[in-house]
Every structure is written in C-alpha cells, then in structure tokens.
Amino acid sequence: MNDKRNPHTRGPARVIRRGLRAAINVIRSLARAIVRAHERRATIRGLMALDDRTLKDIGLHRSQIRSVVEESLNATTPPDVPNPTLAETTSTTRKAGESAANDDDFESAA
Numbered sequence: 001m002n003d004k005r006n007p008h009t010r011g012p013a014r015v016i017r018r019g020l021r022a023a024i025n026v027i028r029s030l031a032r033a034i035v036r037a038h039e040r041r042a043t044i045r046g047l048m049a050l051d052d053r054t055l056k057d058i059g060l061h062r063s064q065i066r067s068v069v070e071e072s073l074n075a076t077t078p079p080d081v082p083n084p085t086l087a088e089t090t091s092t093t094r095k096a097g098e099s100a101a102n103d104d105d106f107e108s109a110a
Contacts, residue, residue: 036073043069 047055047065055062 040069040073043073 044065047060047069048062052062055065060068
C-alpha cells in the first residue's frame with residue numbers, strides 16, 4: 001500500500017488552511033486598525049491638552065490638530081509598525097545630574 005495521504009482529505013484540509021489564514025489576516029488588519037485609532041485619539045487628546053501658546057510655538061492652530069494628525073499617521077506609518085503616541089514623542093530626558101530646578105530657571109527667564 002502507498003504511504004501517500006488520501007487525495008480526498010488533502011483538498012478540504014487545504015481549503016480549511018486557506019480559510020483560517022484569511023481569517024487570521026482579517027483579525028490582524030482589524031487589530032492594526034484598532035491600534036492606529038487608539039494612537040490617533042491619544043495624539044489628538046495630547047495636542048488638544050496643550051495651551052494655544054505652546055501650539056503656536058510648534059506651528060499649529062487648534063483647528064489644524066485633527067487634520068495634521070491624520071496626515072502624519074497616514075503618511076508615515078507602514079501598516080505593521082506602531083506609531084509612537086504623543087506622550088512617547090514629547091517626553092523629556094534629562095542628563096545625569098540635571099534636576100527639574102533647571103526648568104524653573106527657564107520659565108522665570110521667559
């Protein structure tokens with residue numbers, strides 16, 4: 001007797017595998033869309049929390065926030081790469097030994 005698999009079972013198994021693969025791809029696409037929507041909302045929320053002076057300093061008007069965020073996310077984010085949120089991109093890092101007191105000096109000089 002031949003060791004090959006039954007040809008009648010290969011066809012349905014292949015169809016099932018293809019169907020599962022397609023379903024997994026749909027789920028991945030939905031997950032990416034959910035993540036991008038969350039990132040978009042978080043970025044918009046973060047920018048909306050800024051005062052008008054700060055927005056002006058970065059070259060934005062409050063009415064432009066949504067369109068700039070949409071344009072930025074659509075232009076720069078490949079589908080499989082998560083986009084950093086506003087909190088991650090605007091966090092400040094201090095050099096070793098630098099304290100928050102330096103921030104107060106900057107504000108008083110302004």
